[in-house]
Amino acid sequence: MNEHISDFTDDYPKFTPAMKKTHTVLVPAMLPIHFRLFKHVLGRRGYRVEPLENEGRQVIDEGLKHVHNDACFPALCVIGQYLDALKSGKYDPDRTAVLITQSGGGCRASNYVPLIRKALKAEFPQVPVLSFNFSGLEKGSGVEMSLGLIRSSAFAILYGDLAMTCYYRVKPYERDEGAADACLESCLARLCAAFDAGKEGAFRSLCRSTLKAFSAVPVREEEKLKVGVVGEIYVKYSPLGNAHLADFLLSEGCEPVFPPLCDFVLYCIVNNLNDAKFYGKRGKSTLLYRVAYRYFYGKQRALNRMIRRAGGAPLHDFEDLRALADRVIHQGVKMGEGWLIPAEMAAFAETGTENIVCAQPFGCLPNHIVGKGAIRVLKEHYPNVNIVPVDFDPSASKVNQENRIKLMLGAARSSSQILFRQGQNKIS
Ligand code: SF4
Structure with a gap:
């Protein structure tokens, strides 16, 4: 498999800093709440990020078409979602990149980048893969790391965790249908605005306002x-x-x-x-x-x-x-x-x-x-x-x-x- 990968690793397009202005960066669906916040973390640093929402059998079929069937299922979903989005006509392939997070661990997730490049090469060879990682991987085509970005990402994770936890604690008991969703939307709007204004460091007040908002949602006693x-x-x-x-x-x-x-x-x-x-x-x-x-x-x-x-x-x-x-x-x-x-x-x-x-x-x-x-x-x-x-x-x-x-x-x-x-x- 490694020999196979080395066949195509030398001639892939890289994401250059200039592409921040011209390219939309597609992010696969994983954590719907957290990724809404990450969009603003990266947005303030010049990246035009779009979390994907396309679903359906055709996404899985695209994955099956482009990934070897012994690859793990997440690789198949992620790659299928990129390909399906690029084929939808919604994005100009000459102005689109795809982003993948890498944990830097020893498992295959840290090696999805070559799999994605191989899949894209078949139909969209011009689309660069942008890696988001804190481990120094993919130096030539990664999101530029800085202390500020690491700090903002940490806040996005914690605020996302709080909003997700509160939402699932309240949603099953909401007295008025849709109240928990409306609360989540208003909390996310407030959090996104804080990221846009560079005020995400107001940890206590942002956490307290989220807790207060969810505590105020009327619930059934069951x-x-x-x-x-x-x-x-x-x-x-x-x-x-x-x-x-x-x-x-x-x-x-x-x-x-x-x-x-x-x-x-x-x-x-x-x-x-x-x-x-x-x-x-x-x-x-x-x-x-x-x-x-x-x-x-x-x-x-x-x-x-x-x-x-x-x-x-x-x-x-x-x-x-x-x-x-x-x-x-x-x-x-x-x-x-x-x-x-x-x-x-x-x-x-x-x-x-x-x-x-x-x-x-x-x-x-x-x-x-x-x-x-x-x-x-x-x-x-x-x-x-x-x-x-x-x-x-x-x-x-x-x-x-x-x-x-x-x-x-x-x-x-x-x-x-x-x-x-x-x-x-x-x-x-
Ligand atoms: S843990 Fe490793 S093998 Fe399992 S799905 Fe993730 S990357 Fe694949």
């Missing part, structure tokens, strides 16, 4: 089954990748619970520190990762303090997650989402979300091992936990996926796991 969602990062969050799992859970009368993106970011940072600790891989960057960890973890704790003060249940504390991981798996297991998946399942079990969907993409060996493979050990620690691994792949039927989840919900409901919390603030 209890719903909470269902945690863990898994590979793309299929966990992307409605295209997980067949609109959140909407399905809402339609089934459940409260979907998504772990925050900041956990994944902290996981990526900590893996670099663990590389030094476990494998002796020290470098200049080790110190930078330590500083980044302190800063970002400090912000997560500050956010949790504000959520607590507003009467809500905090996000999982990342140091607690690490301690929970240690009960189940070694922190040196870091391919894909590695130890984070069992840690998030354990954290759900500890905080009363005992029904969990573990979203697994087809072709994803690492996450099948740490997801499905960790269930037996988790059940030894948490006998009541009810985990259903669900595979997402191009040929999987939505009905089969939904039936598996319905079986889990049926078992949960019949064992009366719903505990009523009458009168509680719903952001809790």
